[in-house]
Amino acid sequence: xxxPQVGAARRSRLAVVVVRRLATVAVALVAIIALWEGYKWxxxxxxxxxxxxxxxxxxPTDDLTMPPAGDIWASLWEPVQRGRDQTLAxxxxxxxxxxxxxxxxxxxxxxxxxxxxxxxxxRFRSAERGLLPWVNISQxxxxxxxxxxxVTWARTTWLSDTQAVALIAAYLTFFPVAVNGLxxxxxxxxxxxxxxxxxxxxxxxxxxxxxxxxxRPYLFPAxxxxxxxxxxxxxxxxxxxxxxxxxxxxxxxxxxxxxxxxEKLYAAVLAAAGLGLVVFGLVSAAEMLLTRGQDRAxxx
Numbered sequence: 001x002x003x004p005q006v007g008a009a010r011r012s013r014l015a016v017v018v019v020r021r022l023a024t025v026a027v028a029l030v031a032i033i034a035l036w037e038g039y040k041w042x043x044x045x046x047x048x049x050x051x052x053x054x055x056x057x058x059x060p061t062d063d064l065t066m067p068p069a070g071d072i073w074a075s076l077w078e079p080v081q082r083g084r085d086q087t088l089a090x091x092x093x094x095x096x097x098x099x100x101x102x103x104x105x106x107x108x109x110x111x112x113x114x115x116x117x118x119x120x121x122x123r124f125r126s127a128e129r130g131l132l133p134w135v136n137i138s139q140x141x142x143x144x145x146x147x148x149x150x151v152t153w154a155r156t157t158w159l160s161d162t163q164a165v166a167l168i169a170a171y172l173t174f175f176p177v178a179v180n181g182l183x184x185x186x187x188x189x190x191x192x193x194x195x196x197x198x199x200x201x202x203x204x205x206x207x208x209x210x211x212x213x214x215x216r217p218y219l220f221p222a223x224x225x226x227x228x229x230x231x232x233x234x235x236x237x238x239x240x241x242x243x244x245x246x247x248x249x250x251x252x253x254x255x256x257x258x259x260x261x262x263e264k265l266y267a268a269v270l271a272a273a274g275l276g277l278v279v280f281g282l283v284s285a286a287e288m289l290l291t292r293g294q295d296r297a298x299x300x
Contacts (some may be wrong), residue, residue, distance in 0.1 A: 106169025184215025
């Protein structure tokens with residue numbers, strides 16, 4: 001096919017993928033709202049018991065525990081505090097942007113560390129036997145317990161609290177990149193590796209020309225998972241360090257005033273979930289851009 005035809009075919013496939021994913025998100029959101037409101041209506045009709053039984057529902061359906069979806073939506077357009085003109089939606093967007101910067105730094109640090117570990121474990125089998133168990137064990141440490149330690153350590157050095165939060169995000173990020181990266185780097189066919197050896201290609205050339213291209217199907221899923229985990233790490237780090245300006249602090253503040261405005265806490269939680277979807281989408285977009293050459297070859 002000619003280049004214009006290839007480009008048109010690729011853009012058409014990309015548009016279809018984007019529309020499908022947006023439609024999936026929209027359908028999922030509608031389904032969640034329907035389940036929320038349906039469960040709430042059922043509980044209010046039956047006195048918080050399962051219909052036809054005396055068994056209590058697992059979650060009460062009063063407005064304090066489960067505020068109506070409409071109230072959560074309406075709270076986004078109300079002032080975040082009395083005496084302030086800024087709406088809750090604008091405030092959450094600013095907070096999400098603050099958290100996104102911390103998460104992005106943590107994602108970059110964690111990805112670099114994870115890839116470095118994968119390359120070292122690939123190059124030296126003794127390193128794989130010695131490091132891989134510790135990489136797995138590292139994820140058994142509760143983040144809520146580790147975060148205050150990292151923040152306290154950072155405050156005794158030149159690092160700022162936001163950089164400490166980025167390190168906490170990196171702690172969650174490096175694991176999937178290291179594990180999937182190692183699997184991907186080990187995935188090339190033996191014949192391809194032997195061919196490079198027959199050409200007397202240096203190990204680094206084989207790594208760049210054979211192993212990294214073969215690892216792409218393993219790396220991008222790891223990057224997507226790492227991106228969403230970086231948001232989780234950043235929010236937990238903000239809560240542990242008391243950093244102001246991010247979603248973690250917003251969730252903590254609204255949780256302390258839950259009885260007077262539960263819908264604001266739910267809105268903050270939804271903002272955190274939305275931020276996770278955004279970073280996942282950004283990595284997916286990067287994957288599409290970086291695989292354009294492969295798509296073009298398949299069309300040709």
